[in-house]
Amino acid sequence: MINFVKNQLNVKAKKEINYNIIISEDIFNSQNEVILSGGKKKESRRFIIIDDFIYKLHYEKIETYFEKKLIKTKIISLPGGEANKTVANYLELFKELNDYPIDRRREPIIGIGGGVITDIVGLMASTFRGSTPHIKIPTTLMGYIDAAVQIKTGVNFGDSLNRMVCYEPPYTVILDKSFLRTLPNRHLINGIAGVLKLAVIKDSWLFEYLERYGEEGIESKFQNQPGQGILNRTIVGMVDELQANLYETVLERPLDFGHTFSPVLEVDSCGDLLHGEAVALDIAFSIVLANQLELLSDSAVDRILRLMDKLNLPYYHFILKPERLWESLLDQMRHRDGFQRVPLPTMIGGCIFINNITYENIVEACRGLEQIYRANGGGNADQRELGS
């Protein structure tokens, strides 16, 4: 029997998190019920938010699927892209959902799209009636290997990226790599930045695999065996990291690699840089910084930059300015309780956390990276080429 003891009463409970990441194919074929598993079926309702590009390609199939199953739907299409990850969109969709509406626990909200869409859907699910189940179906590479498998959801708040954020475990994540077939090349490369992040920071096997099969995987839009191999290995690595620290109670996160300096790059580029491109620039900058701090060898830096070049990842951009990179670090320190806690690689596949980076270090690393870039006669990192 609980009671006050010395004027104090302790409330204790456990919340179990348990969700499946399921690889499936042809998910809108009427034989495939993975999208309905667990929820109420006949005569039920679904609220679906879908990337507008994907919707244009697949709307007939999707609508027919639910009609055949006698499930009513409200489908709202939304353009992807960071500029749409706004409080305004979240509120508008929340209103649509509330007007529709759905049952609280057995008619999951479904998000089909890139990280922007699945992140908004997750926030809606977290805040609608205090948690409604949601299903995430990523259609971009970055969504597939990163955003959709996480429990972190949210929107930007003005210039503050991912500031209005909730942890909300999905009901299910459904991975259908056929969506990647229609992804523009630039978006494939954008996603590869997330794969590279994981490879550098914790998985030398994945790094070597990328060296050997990366180009081929991208070439096939991840439809061939090496492509699937890269996807699976990355997700397993992600889940391995996430599961141990799902609510980010530990603020030293290897997954923060590439995310200390990139936020200002995304903001400063005014939408010109995709998230993964900014992460790639952060990775390039961070490895040069790690090298100058005598953490990472010349040969490792060289190997990483060669791989980035091979995979067409940008590694330099005139937007890299020491003052702004420093400001980004200071802002991230609020997020990391006053410490820098910057993950920096000590080798390919391993990292430590650094707390004593100075402004001078940043100036020097910036200069170092630019020199490498100039020595290679520019590269694929020039802004004009990014949009191509």
Added chain:
Amino acid sequence: MINFVKNQLNVKAKKEINYNIIISEDIFNSQNEVILSGGKKKESRRFIIIDDFIYKLHYEKIETYFEKKLIKTKIISLPGGEANKTVANYLELFKELNDYPIDRRREPIIGIGGGVITDIVGLMASTFRGSTPHIKIPTTLMGYIDAAVQIKTGVNFGDSLNRMVCYEPPYTVILDKSFLRTLPNRHLINGIAGVLKLAVIKDSWLFEYLERYGEEGIESKFQNQPGQGILNRTIVGMVDELQANLYETVLERPLDFGHTFSPVLEVDSCGDLLHGEAVALDIAFSIVLANQLELLSDSAVDRILRLMDKLNLPYYHFILKPERLWESLLDQMRHRDGFQRVPLPTMIGGCIFINNITYENIVEACRGLEQIYRANGGGNADQRELGS
């Protein structure tokens, strides 16, 4: 080692919820550090949202307290009352917090006020950077025995009460009953509805205690021993219920008693009814309904209504209309996955869940309650008297 098995990867984790509800006194005396326990102290910052009435009474003490401790503060006062539990207020406060800002994990947001204030603060804490600690200090009776000790937080969404809602465990709840001293009588009685709810549905001991000491407790504004006895017993009962079902995974909740029909009453009264007053009307209606469904004896109904009358709780209001009560039930069914799951008492101190209430039952119960009201020559439930 985790990996895909048959194209499926399971993510499993546990989140531990652990927070203290602490009874304290004179919490802004510099000797008292309960409000700072756990957080960063010297040279830290606190973002504080406080009920404007409480702020006017105590601002000198509060400001001096933090100054002496060398803690910077941003204090924002906000009027209490359901009309302020809006998305607009939430967003504005979120912006203030983001502009201020605080560290992510060691500078708790502090909410001092009634349920409206602590609910908004909880939602902010849940969504700012994906969970920031928060401390709740209730200053109303309803906050003290109900809102503040819960993990459910949120705001209304237009006419939909508590629709934008998150579960966010507080860092600490600090109970200082001296705040109740300045509470207007109507707000004390408002809070008593929450005590009565618990007594009827699960605690006959508390019911008898209320019969014996309720008036005396209210008279002393809960400053005397019986007053503290009522508070403690109610909180222990609340926590007992909450702890077993903290995330409302079980949709049959005894605590939903008084909350099936009251939402429309709150909306329809356009702010004339306080939350607890609407709950009181729901309780009175529900026990007459339970009686007509042959669940609850005449004598129990009589005893409950007599206690309500004694404690000046409203038990009838012309706003009770069968059509609207039915609509409220239908709306709650969405919240309870398509079933009514209405908790109704079978005796004083016990309840069951009912799923087959008909519209006719509601018409009849409405008529029954009105008859009781007329037979008693009106009562304290007349609208004109409510505001007094």
